[in-house]
Amino acid sequence: MVWLLRKCERCGSYTLKTDVCPRCGGKVHIPHPAKFSPEDKYLKYRLALKRQAQEQDAK
Numbered sequence: 001m002v003w004l005l006r007k008c009e010r011c012g013s014y015t016l017k018t019d020v021c022p023r024c025g026g027k028v029h030i031p032h033p034a035k036f037s038p039e040d041k042y043l044k045y046r047l048a049l050k051r052q053a054q055e056q057d058a059k
C-alpha cells in the first residue's frame with residue numbers, strides 16, 4: 001500500500017497534492033514518520049492473532 005495523502009503543516013488538512021496545500025497554500029508533508037511501516041503493524045497484528053489461536057487450541 002502506498003500512502004498518498006499529505007497533511008498540511010499550517011491548517012492540518014489532508015490533501016492528495018504533493019507540494020502545497022490547496023486550501024491555505026501551506027507546506028505539506030507525509031503525516032507519519034518514515035520509519036513507520038504499515039506492513040510491520042500488520043505483521044504484529046497477524047502474530048497476535050496467531051498466538052491467540054494457538055492458545056485457544058491448547059485449551
Ligand SMILES: [Zn+2]
Nearest residue numbers: 008011021024
Ligand atoms: Zn493548509
